[in-house]
Amino acid sequence: MTDPEPKVPNPRKADLVRLRGDLAKEVDGFRDALKRPTADMGSDKVWVGRNARAWQQELDGRNRRLRDQVDKLLPVIDAAIRNEPDQVSRSDARMYHQGA
Template sequence: MAGLESKVPNPRKADLQKLRSELAKEVESLGKTLKRPSEDIGGDKVWVGRNARAWHRELEGRHRKLGEQVGKLLPLLDAAIHGEPEHVPAAEARSYGSSA
């Protein structure tokens, strides 16, 4: 009789979609986090010389790595969302709500 149980919208999928929406906004912000300081240092606006160039290279590397890592987040969430069914049995939805 489990097949006769009513189905409801999947709350886990809804939570993942909400998380993705919020994260998409943050990804843009995170992508810009080191861009301005890197441009300022690299553009000789705030600091010049050998040490400034070394710091600029370090900052550029960190900016690139941050972008690479952040760029992996949305595809991971997209895959998780894609793997979730639209509807689940009501008991499963209730169980998810009590464990969250």
């Protein structure tokens, strides 16, 4: 009987952990990308009138949707990390590196 193929650290998990770290540094900037333009438009110092109010309401809605979507990013990556095994076979790691 032969030994099973040796296990190696899971490269996909390592990439996901790295992605999570990089994203965690940027998430606040993404969340607040439309914050200042929304505040500026709502201040009546940039543009006034019916069209300005409609545009500001649209921008405010987009700002809320952007924040909601950004808030989902880290939990999605965290779930993906939890679902990855710590180690995989050497051939699985090789296939991952080859993009298969």
